Amino acid sequence: MANNVRIKGDVRVLANNITNEVGKPNVATFSFTVEWDNSWRDKFNYDAVYVSLRHKYRGEGELWYPVYLQDAGNAVSSDNYTLELKNNTGTVNHNEGFFLYRKHDGTGTSTVEVTLKWDIQSTDRPNSLRIGDFRDGNVLMSAMAVEMVYIPRGAYRIGDNRAVKHFRNNYLPLLEKFDIVPYADAYFTSSVKGGPLYVDPKMAANQVNDISTDLNPETGMPTNAWYGDKVGEDERDERGYQYWSCSFARERRIKYIAISSVPGYVPSKWKLQGQTTKDARDWVDIDINGKPAGTAADWDTSLIRTYPPIKALRVNTNNTAYFNIRIYVEQVDMPGGKDGNPPLIKNVAIAEEDLKALVDNSVLIHEPQTVMGTFAGLAADDGDNWTGTTDVNYPNGYPAFYVMKYEVSQEQYVAFLNKLTLQQQRARTIGSAMDALNEGEYVFGNHRDKPSYRNGIILLKKSFSNEPMVFDVKREAGKTDPTLACNYLTAADMLAYADWSGLRPMTEMEYEKLCRPFYPTETGRGDFPWNSTDKTEATTLLQSATRYERPADGAANVNFGKNIMGPMRVGAFLSGATSRETAGMSFWGVMESGGNLSELYYSAGSEGRLFRGLSSNLHGDCYLAPNGETNIGEAYWPRHHNAFILKGGSWADTDENLLMVSNRTYCRDYYKSMDISTRDSCVTFRLGQTARQNTLKLDLVLQNGISTASVADGTMAIDTICHGDVYTISGVLPEEMKGKLYSVVWYKSENKGRTWEPIEGKGDQNLTYSKFVNINTNEDVIMEYWFKKEIYGELADAKSDPVVLRVLNTNIYLNRYTDTLDVYDHSLGVRVNVSMKAEFSWLFQGKAQHVGYDVLPDKLQKSEVGAPLYAYLTPGKSTYVVAAEFMRHCRAYDTVQVYREAEPAAQLSDAADWKCGNIMIDTRDGKRYRTVSDGRSCWMADNLNYMIVGSRCYDGEVANCDIYGRLYNWKQAVGTWGTGTNLRIQGACPAGWHVPNENEWLNLGQASTDGKSWRSQRNLWVDASQADPHIYPYTKLANNASRFSALPAGGYFFSYNATPANGSTQLKRVTGYYDLGEKAWWWCSSWKEASYINNNTSANALTYIPYYTAVDYNNTVSLVQTAGNANSIFYGPVQYLGNSTSISAESKYAAMVAIENNFYFGVRCVKD
Structure with a gap:
């Protein structure tokens, strides 16, 4: 069936091939040959044939029952092939079928003899079978083969930034490479004036991803943020305002702005304002998403990531050029009004580029469950509700699966119909209208005397005495053939066929996965399933309506545009094709996933994602309900009309948007009548099966020698590094994956594993990373960067446990950078502020002056050092270097320019x-x-x-x-x-x-009554009453006033x-x-x-x-x-x-x- 997959030889059991030992099962051994064309295995994946068997006792009223294969004893005739049993229930010796595929790389026609074992008494038939039934020829058997394609487990992107209602991240991020705010030609001002609590407006442009809400003990405000005047710091009235301003050296035509903040510090209303000349006095309002003012919803407060900001807003739609822009807030619009918190900004980013055209806003699917609605969560502009997380049993495309290589053919559907009861046949065709059909008439469409849109299924034999009808596909030159894809199928047909065959329906997320390669490949905007935006439509056919049907134009790769009035033969574009694109084939080798017939899938929308089908026990059980419907409950396989989506476009479509992989035009209300049994000449389906795949363990090694393999269970490999370090995490490729193609992805989390982001451009076995940041944080705050590695390949995927790099805040802040020294070794001195314990040294002319550990009782962590031995200096300018060593691990430096006064006469x-x-x-x-x-x-x-x-x-x-x-x-x-x-x-x-x-x-x-005023500042005084005489800062001992x-x-x-x-x-x-x-x-x-x-x-x-x-x-x-x-x-x-x-x-x-x-x-x- 399908593209000429064949069962060669009789599928039968001979009585003398059934074991007959007292007290032991009667196990039959039988063989047949499976052969199929266009078979392959390469470094990416492989195709397979799924074979299921049925048996029936000869006689009226007898039904077809599954053949359950034994767990052991099954074999293939060649070591070049693998027979993989399929067992949905986990019951011993209860295998509903098997997958057959190449063991080694190769292409061409595959011919394999299989030898199978069947306990004849394991039948579900009310009366067990006996050896004599086979001797007497009373047992009929049938083998049904379906060509499949194996899709490996792994991360991929979904959504293409262009197609109708495409998937996207919930928000559009403003990436660092587009951010113009930190450029050197910009400077910043704000409504906050100078004073002891002044906060530098540059804090909103420092590009630090600080997701903490902890308050700075000195300011009482969250760290790494600009904020307006706090209550009591000015005398503003109820209409008092706050602003943050950015000025550019040249005019800028901004298009997007993104603001990160903290809950409780966001205004209910705000404005973006600009000045079109450098010396302008008045500010004009800039539109925000086409509106004169913004709302609280515009500022991101998720604290998943503050930089790069995740929520870009379209602004300045009239493309005006501005020299200055500002974010303007009336204090009364803050929570608590006049007496409430001021506005607070963790980060501001601004872009001049058209982000929608440049930013890949597709969604990375990198775990078995998908988060929806967060900044990097699954969402779409389709009016649906995108919140929560997909169920563990909703197939989101990340796990490995098999998919039918071709759309269901008319031959396949007829074979299915001919195994059903009369009542079930009516349900799966045209209902009671079947009773009025004469033998030889066409079943589907508006015509009984001729095929409708190339559907050749006919009633071959009417029912008598409630016996099932017999169907066939009429071979009529130029019109119909069994190898043509089967149209006029419905969602109800799909569920029934999947249940009966032991397979399952698929999801639209799996559809996008089967069309696209692994991450890190980005999705092409408007790509068709063959990963191109080019197409050549078939217009005429050679050997039409035969098993050799193919387009006359050898370059044609899609049945689209109402040129061929109905579906073509499955696999027709393989003839003479030289590439995936010319064959109209998806990346993984799935045929006709675009054009020919639109395909039914469970959607990822509210109703569709109620589907539960990932686990093997949620696949079909090989039986239908007596009325011909699936017997799997709606709690697992929903029947709601909006649970289904059409994908891929069909022969009848002319809008090429429908061919796009990410197109979701029919994500809702395709079944406008709300009847999922409504038939359409352009619709079919293909089915899937969750596949097995090994997950290998990856070991990561840190620079300190600690590895994920060396730590105890439940603990993580950890190293401590410094702000701004460059660090390499080492990894290796598992032996099992060598010689195959694979994709390496490194992930990073800055919120202790709550969310993970891929590190773009990092696909080697080792990761070298440099963007480690810890500045302006509270005392003793150590930023944690978590990393993990995953490798996706054909035979297995591999995953590491996370490793943790703890980043110290090694920044040192001097209270002054110039000082003057007189002849008395007097200076104002330098205070060095740090955020964690450090040991200080002063360096000049190669001489290091040890200052010592600075562990202060008040925990302010400020080292106050007076002038070092400035006696070394000669009159004029000299440079001193202050060095701080943090936790005996990291060193940081800063410099002070010292001016030595001339010596007196x-x-x-x-x-x-x-x-x-x-x-x-x-x-x-x-x-x-x-x-x-x-x-x-x-x-x-x-x-x-x-x-x-x-x-x-x-x-x-x-x-x-x-x-x-x-x-x-x-x-x-x-x-x-x-x-x-x-x-x-x-x-x-x-x-x-x-x-x-x-x-x-x-x-x-x-x-003077202050003893400090008499003491020299030459750092020679100590406090012997302390355990460490250097414990107190020297300027508390001496100032030599x-x-x-x-x-x-x-x-x-x-x-x-x-x-x-x-x-x-x-x-x-x-x-x-x-x-x-x-x-x-x-x-x-x-x-x-x-x-x-x-x-x-x-x-x-x-x-x-x-x-x-x-x-x-x-x-x-x-x-x-x-x-x-x-x-x-x-x-x-x-x-x-x-x-x-x-x-x-x-x-x-x-x-x-x-x-x-x-x-x-x-x-x-x-x-x-």
Whole structure:
């Protein structure tokens, strides 16, 4: 049947070929040959023959029953062919038929002998068959063969952007390549003015796909977005407005705009406005979809993807050129009105191109179920409701299936009719009108004495005694032949034939799949089934109405345009064809899927997608109801008139739109009478069968060596990368797919697998991807990019588990990019903001200055660093690089331009015309010191570094003297016991300078009460009270506003252990160097008489004790500590330095010696 598929030899069982063992089934063995023309197998797919068998007991009232083949023992005569059993129920030894196909690549006529096994007692007949029934010739058998084409499982595109009511994505996306907003010739403004909460309008044009609704803790607004003034930030009245504006360097004729936002921040009404000249003052409204204003529905808030935006709006239909455009919103039109949220825009994209003409808006079908109505979901402009998800048993074309190679032929339909009961025959023809037909008259059409539109089915034998009628196809030269496609068939006929044959109806989605190649091939706009927009109509025929019928024009590839008044022979265009196009063949080898006869399919519309047919148990059961209708319930095979669609066009059509694969003109109301049994001379069907296909496992390997195969079940392979990285995921082709054609598709998800998008242009085994973005997100937000890989091939498809790449926000934000450094190492400093834990370094002239981890208790994640060692700089401009290492994984860099002020003039220390602020040169050794005024006195701004025998460098390291100055004991620093508070004792200072006295220290301290103002910014101060001394930002320790430039030089101590009783900080008992990095200690030339409390008795000390001062981290109020302070290291409220509780002469002497000789501190000198 069909294109000359033949069953050769008798289909019969001989009694001596039936097993006859007691207690065992009677299994018959029988053979016949299957032969068919134009057989093939290539690297894409193959054709097959589906064979089903029936048997009938000879006699009146007997029916035809299926032959159920055994699971084992069936064989083919050649190893070059495969016999695949078909079992819809899963019942053991209950196979309704088999598929026969080539095992290896090849073409031509196939001839295969099959040997089959049948348990004769497995019949559904009320009375079981016996061996004797076969010996007596009482069992009739029939084999019916149908040519099929195998369509592999895999992703494909549906809809062509042109055909009537074509499938499309719910929205038209505005792709990045068409977006003109981020171009360098555009700049942005908004209604939001400057201030601490200013938001840069560029945030709406940064092309970041941030789908988060999390609020920034500082702004209280969603991240990566521009937003208008919030309530309380201005004094707008009820008609106050907000806008976002984009200005171009040249005029632009925009055609589309797309806006992504967040629920709750979208106006109920908005306007798009423009200015046609650069200096225009007034704004004019731009139409939005032909209307003067837009609505909330125009802004996409699905948060499936914010960039590229998914909802392009047609604007500016009069094609006016604009220099400036803006999105304008009245605050009263926001949710909550005047007191509600401001408008918020995650992304704006604008295009000048005609997106409908350029963007492939077809729908990618890449899973067994199809989502409808979302941005990339299935939809169509047909007035139907496109929401939800197709059922798991609705065949959407993604799973593998077999489809009839040709439309149902008249011979096939007659064979079907001749196996039915009389009542069933009437239902499947013209009903009770059959009773009036005479033998030899034509069944279908308006004429009984001649064929109608080449349908040659006749009544060969009338019914007698309720026996079935007999039908045939009349062979009439030039008019009819059994090989012609069968017209006048209905949806009810299709359901019945599918049920009876054990097959199933097909869907319009499967129709588009059988016409098109795998993704990533795009659909051609207006393509016909042979993947071209070219066609050549058949006008005349050679050997008309014979099994050799073919078009006279060898280039003809379609029966269309009312040239041939009826259907042609199935497969007629194969004769002499050299390509799919010249044969009018679909990509997969399906014939006449365009033209000849329109074909019935279940639609994907509301009624049609109620069809359930994917599972094998939802295929036909090989039986009809007694009335000739399918016995499968309407819950699975719907009967609603709008459940069916016509596809492909017919011989009678002249509108070539009907030939287009994606045309859906008849998606609804084809059966205007609502009767699915209405017959049409242009309509037929073809059937399908869900096919088996192996799914292989793919392994993906990440750059860190982790693979999907190495992780435990239920976990995913994960790697951590940096913003802006380029990354390669490795994969391999399974051995089973080598040597075959296949298609590789990589998918990406940025919403943790909620939706997946194919990565266009990526079809290799390995994926190299570079668009990893994580900027402007909240603290500790790690963006996740999920990837998976699928390969579609002939024998199998292959899928990987998802892998996850976690992208760190490695952006560093500086509070300034220029700074000025003076001679005191003072600058404004640089604050580095980051969003996750980082370790910082400053790099200059190849020197790295470690800053340390910055884990802040307030979780603001801001690293505030003062000026690095700017002392390296020479006057003029220099560049510092700040480097941040995130989670010990990613490094990011930024730069600061530093301007070093010229050094002041230098004067000798004994100069008579001394000017404070100049560099003082010590005439004794030539060392140079900065100087600074506190308003009363002129101080050295560096610790003295004059060599005196016995003086010390901290830890004995000369380098510490170069940084912190030398450490002196009292004798070296002061050396004389003077009286008064305004002493000028030269001590270790150069001539004309003296060791500061008490009043000078007090005056200095009164100049500022902020300890930070005295400390140098050279990043040498630390907070030893913390586990990590670098835990707090340096600018919280020092700003050197006074230019005093105090360094934490520490000191050398002698066995002191003051333990204050009033709760003050306990000092450790120390002998040796101590406090470097934490405190500064200096000598004072003044002295005081000390008092102390001993055993609750007051007494005056008999020893004069010198005065000292110190600055440390905790000292944020006063610079000076006096000798009377309870924290004095020389005495305390409990005991003497000399460790004596008495005030004996011995203890006084011990204290005096210790003070003069054993404590070493720094010296600052003051000008006389």
